[in-house]
Amino acid sequence: xxxxxxxxxxxxxxxxxxxxxxxxxxxxxxDGLVIASVLPAGTDEDRVSAMAAALLSLGxxxxxxxxxxxxxxxxxxxxxxYIILMQAGNECxxxxxxxxxxxxxxxxxxxxxxxxxxxxxx
Amino acid sequence: xxxxxxxxxASGRERGLAVRTGAxxxxxxxxxxxxxxxxxxxxxRLVAGAVNLATNGRTVAMDHGTMxxxxxxxxxxxxxxxxxxxxxxxxxxxxxxxAVWVHPEGEEVDPDxxxxxxxxxGPLPYLVYVNRRAGQPGRGVxxxxxxxxxxxxxxxxxxxxxxxxxxTEAVWALSGLTHVDGQKERET
Numbered sequence: 381x382x383x384x385x386x387x388x389x390x391x392x393x394x395x396x397x398x399x400x401x402x403x404x405x406x407x408x409x410x411d412g413l414v415i416a417s418v419l420p421a422g423t424d425e426d427r428v429s430a431m432a433a434a435l436l437s438l439g440x441x442x443x444x445x446x447x448x449x450x451x452x453x454x455x456x457x458x459x460x461x462y463i464i465l466m467q468a469g470n471e472c473x474x475x476x477x478x479x480x481x482x483x484x485x486x487x488x489x490x491x492x493x494x495x496x497x498x499x500x501x502x
Numbered sequence: 503x504x505x506x507x508x509x510x511x512a513s514g515r516e517r518g519l520a521v522r523t524g525a526x527x528x529x530x531x532x533x534x535x536x537x538x539x540x541x542x543x544x545x546x547r548l549v550a551g552a553v554n555l556a557t558n559g560r561t562v563a564m565d566h567g568t569m570x571x572x573x574x575x576x577x578x579x580x581x582x583x584x585x586x587x588x589x590x591x592x593x594x595x596x597x598x599x600x601a602v603w604v605h606p607e608g609e610e611v612d613p614d615x616x617x618x619x620x621x622x623x624g625p626l627p628y629l630v631y632v633n634r635r636a637g638q639p640g641r642g643v644x645x646x647x648x649x650x651x652x653x654x655x656x657x658x659x660x661x662x663x664x665x666x667x668x669x670t671e672a673v674w675a676l677s678g679l680t681h682v683d684g685q686k687e688r689e690t
Contacts, residue, residue, distance in 0.1 A: 385523050411597020414524045421520045427553060427566045430577055434564060457646035
């Protein structure tokens, strides 16, 4: 593994390990191919990566259509948790999944920091 | 991104997590064509168990299946065919290495597909699969759109019951991926 790949993976692991209720994270290219992931075992990372890139792209298009400024995040809430998507630079997407009781403020703060770090590494 | 796929890391295992980096070689091929051309069926035939995100039988989001050969992974992404889903099609086309155009035999060339392959996503290399539906008489062959470069291949058959012929090989060729370790093909 290259040093850069290792640093990307370390950033994702730190986010999952250090932020309460974050249960997984992945970095995905804008075309929906996984770059690195720390996801619950059994997750089909190829599939969720393709979905994440498409969702962020659609979110970008939708805020533009509805004139809501630049896209910051896409949230999806399920009964058992959240999925948060945000841009990591122009070329990548950070996907973060949490448990249902997650404190979103902290999750967002740490996710933004991770996205900044991943942007630097990408 | 280089690096072998890894599933290690003690801390990951303790939490039931899989820590991985992307495949050494990966690419995306989109499957395009008008509504009800057979795009989802084609993906299901190529990748058993591929996911179809549909409402009332119409694909509204995407199809997705992964073709694997050794360490190479090819994401096959089907786009919605109905004209109102232009934004979804464009989002899914980003970064595609090529396209499979499913064309229902006997119908006119779909202008939305021509637009997607030509001006929005392309020009993308593409191949055409002419879907000969059961019970439908053949009425001539696919007529390439003049605004596009010619397809790399034109294949055809009945997508539901027919033999896919060289389609699998043609899709791999379209992706530009080469598989060097000669492992047996596996699809998920």
